[in-house]
C-alpha cells in the first residue's frame with residue numbers, strides 16, 4: 001500500500017548533499033574517470049523503479065535495496081559500487097533513512113553533473129526484509145517500444161515522462177560484466193545533456209551481436225545504444241518526443257526534473273510540512 005512519509009525532522013539535508021557531492025568530485029577516477037555520478041543516478045532509479053501502481057507495491061520508501069534479495073537482482077548488477085560509495089556517507093549521517101539516502105544520491109549526482117535541479121522531499125522510512133519486492137520488476141533492455149510503454153505505464157508514466165527519463169542514458173556506460181552490453185561511453189558520460197537524443201537521431205547505427213552474444217546498436221564513433229533505446233526512434237509517438245528533446249535541451253531538462261522527482265516519490269504520500277528541497281550545487285556555494 002501507499003506509504004506515508006515521516007514528518008521532516010530538523011535536519012540539514014544540504015550538508016548530506018555536500019558530503020555526497022564532495023565525494024563525487026574527489027573520487028573522479030572510478031570507471032575510467034567517468035566518476036560515480038552515473039551509477040548513483042542508476043541506484044536512485046533502480047531503488048524506485050520496483051513500483052507497481054496496480055497494487056501500490058515497491059518504490060523507494062523502504063530502502064529495501066539494502067537487502068541481498070534486491071541487491072542481487074540480476075538487473076542490479078554493478079550497483080554495489082554506488083552502495084559502497086554511500087556507506088561512509090551513511091556512517092557520517094546515521095539519522096538518514098536508506099530510501100532517503102539512495103534517492104538523494106541520485107539527485108546530488110544529476111545536479112553536480114550540471115543537470116536540472118530536482119526537487120526532493122525527505123521522510124522515507126526503512127522497512128524490514130519481508131517487504132522486499134520480487135526481482136524482475138526492472139526493465140529488460142532487449143525489448144521493443146510496446147514493452148517499454150507497458151513497463152512505464154506500470155510505473156505510472158506516459159510517453160513524455162518515459163522518453164525524458166531514458167534521456168539519463170546520456171550518462172555513464174554499459175559494462176559486459178553487469179548487463180552483457182558493452183559500449184565505450186557516449187560524448188558526455190559525466191555531464192548531463194540532451195546528447196542521448198541528438199546521438200540517437202544523428203548517428204548511423206548498425207545492429208551487432210556483441211562478444212557476449214547480445215544484440216546492441218553501435219555507431220561509427222564507438223558509441224552504443226540498447227534495443228530499448230533504439231525503440232524510442234522506431235516508435236512514431238516516442239520519436240516525436242526524441243526530436244523535441246534533441247532540439248531543445250531546456251525542455252528536456254524541465255521534463256526530466258518533473259519525471260525524476262515523481263519516480264523517486266512513487267508510492268509515497270508526503271505530509272504538507274515536508275516541503276521540497278531545492279539543493280544548491282557545490283559551485284553555487286563556492287565550495
Ligand code: HEM
Pocket residue numbers: 038039041042045077078139140141142148165166168169171172173174175176178179180181226228260
Ligand atoms: C527501458 C528502460 C531502461 C532500460 C532497459 C535500462 C537498461 C540499462 C542497462 C542495461 C544499463 C547498463 C548497465 C551496466 O552494464 O552497467 C543501463 C545503464 C544506466 N541507466 Fe538505464 N535503463 C533504462 C532506463 C533508465 C532510467 C529511467 C534511468 C534514470 C532516470 C537510467 C539510468 C541509467 C544510467 C545513469 C546508466 C549508466 C550507469 C553506469 O554508467 O554505471 N536508465 N541502463
Ligand SMILES: Cc1nc2ccccn2c1N
Pocket residue numbers: 168169170171172173174183184185186187189223224225226229
Ligand atoms: C553513453 C551511454 N550511457 C548509456 C547507459 C545505458 C545505455 C546506453 N548508454 C549510452 N549510450
